[in-house]
Amino acid sequence: MSADPVAETRPRNRRQLIVEAAGPVFSERGYHAASMGEIAAEVGISAAALYRHFPNKYALFAECATITVNRLVEAVDGVPPEAGLPELLHAVTRVAVAHRAEGGLYRWEARYLDREDRRLLRAEFARVVGRVTEAVRREHATPLAELSAVSALGAIGSISMHRVSIAQRRAEDVLLSSALGVAATDPAERTCGPRSVELPARPEPRTRRAEILAAAVPLFARDGFAKVTNGQIAEAVGLVPSAIYRHYPTKMDILVAACLQAAELLAQAVGRSVDATADPHEALATLAATYVAYSFEHTALTGVAEAEVIGLPHELREPLVRAQRDHIAVWERQLLLARSELDPRQARVLVHAGFGVVVEAGRAVHWRDTPEQRSSVTALVIGALGLT
Structure with missing residues (x-):
C-alpha cells in the first residue's frame, strides 16, 4: 500500500x-x-x-x-x-x-x-x-555601564523600527559603529552639556473631545489599544459609553487623534530647535536634546504613537508616515553635513539608531524625568550618531 x-x-x-x-x-x-x-x-x-x-x-x-x-x-x-x-x-x-x-x-x-x-x-x-x-x-x-549597554542594544535593535533599504553587510557595519559609539559614551559625564529646550505644551483639554483624548492616551499606553474599551475611556472622563460616539465615531478615531497630536507636538519642537542654530554639529546636539526632552515629557503619548501606528489602516497611517519622514529628513540633512563620509541611507539608519537609544534608555530608567536623565540620554544619542 x-x-x-x-x-x-x-x-x-x-x-x-x-x-x-x-x-x-x-x-x-x-x-x-x-x-x-x-x-x-x-x-x-x-x-x-x-x-x-x-x-x-x-x-x-x-x-x-x-x-x-x-x-x-x-x-x-x-x-x-x-x-x-x-x-x-x-x-x-x-x-x-x-x-x-x-x-x-x-x-x-x-x-x-x-x-x-x-x-x-x-x-x-x-x-x-x-x-x-x-x-x-x-x-x-563607566559607572553607568548597564545604561550604556542597554542603549547600545537599542541602537542595534532600531533596525526593526524602519524600512530603510540597505544591504545587510552595510547595515551591520553602520549599526555596529553606532553601538560602539554608544558604549564608549559615559552617560555620567554628560559631555554634551546642558541645553535649553523649549517644548510646546500639550494642549489643555478644554473641550469634551479633548478630555476624551487625554483620558484615552494613558489607558492605551498602559494596556495597549486593543485591550482598552470605550467603556473604560468613558468612565475615565465621567461619561456614559454612548456619549463617546458623539465625539469619536470609533475607538480607532481616538487613536488617530493621539498619533496626530504626537506628530504635531514633535514637529513644533523640532522646528524651534533647528531654527536656533546653523552649525550641523550643534543642530544635531540640539535635535537630540529636544527629542529626548519630548520623549520624557510626553512618554505616554509618544509610546502610543510609536507602538500602535502599525495597527492603523493604510489610509489612516499614511499622514503619520509622511510626518515621520519629514522629521527624519531634518536629522538626515544635518547629519550628512556633519559627517560627509555618510550616504543618505547610512544617515537614515543612524538617525533611527538614535531613536532606538532613547526608547531603550528611557525604559531602563523607567522614564524618570530629571535634568540629569535627559542629559545622559542625550549624550548617548549623540554617541549613536557617531559625533563627539
Whole structure:
C-alpha cells in the first residue's frame, strides 16, 4: 500500500516554517490585527493545518517572541568570555539585521504576553544585557555601564523600527559603529552639556473631545489599544459609553487623534530647535536634546504613537508616515553635513539608531524625568550618531 501522498509532501520542519512566517506578520501587523489565516497563507497551508501545530494564536505568538530573544541569547553565548566588546556587539548585530522583520515583535508586541511569559522573556533578555554590560564595564569602566549597554542594544535593535533599504553587510557595519559609539559614551559625564529646550505644551483639554483624548492616551499606553474599551475611556472622563460616539465615531478615531497630536507636538519642537542654530554639529546636539526632552515629557503619548501606528489602516497611517519622514529628513540633512563620509541611507539608519537609544534608555530608567536623565540620554544619542 502506498504512503499517504499528503504526508509525503508535508515538510518535516513545518512548525519552524510557521514560526518563521508568523514572526514578520506579528511584527508588521501587530498581535491583534494578525490572523491565523493570514499566517497560514504565508506558509502555503490551510488554517486547519496551522492549528495542528499551534492550538491558538497566542501559543504561536508566544513561541515567536521566545525565539526572537533566544536568537540573541545564542549569539552572545557563542562569543568567548574573553572576547572584546566589538566581537560581542557584532554577534548581536548580525542576528538583529538578519531577522529585522521580526524585531518589532519583542520591542512592542511582547507586552501582549501573559505575565509569566513576559517575565521569562525579560529574564532571557537580561542575560544579553548582562553580558554586554560586563564587556562595557571591562573596556570603558563607566559607572553607568548597564545604561550604556542597554542603549547600545537599542541602537542595534532600531533596525526593526524602519524600512530603510540597505544591504545587510552595510547595515551591520553602520549599526555596529553606532553601538560602539554608544558604549564608549559615559552617560555620567554628560559631555554634551546642558541645553535649553523649549517644548510646546500639550494642549489643555478644554473641550469634551479633548478630555476624551487625554483620558484615552494613558489607558492605551498602559494596556495597549486593543485591550482598552470605550467603556473604560468613558468612565475615565465621567461619561456614559454612548456619549463617546458623539465625539469619536470609533475607538480607532481616538487613536488617530493621539498619533496626530504626537506628530504635531514633535514637529513644533523640532522646528524651534533647528531654527536656533546653523552649525550641523550643534543642530544635531540640539535635535537630540529636544527629542529626548519630548520623549520624557510626553512618554505616554509618544509610546502610543510609536507602538500602535502599525495597527492603523493604510489610509489612516499614511499622514503619520509622511510626518515621520519629514522629521527624519531634518536629522538626515544635518547629519550628512556633519559627517560627509555618510550616504543618505547610512544617515537614515543612524538617525533611527538614535531613536532606538532613547526608547531603550528611557525604559531602563523607567522614564524618570530629571535634568540629569535627559542629559545622559542625550549624550548617548549623540554617541549613536557617531559625533563627539
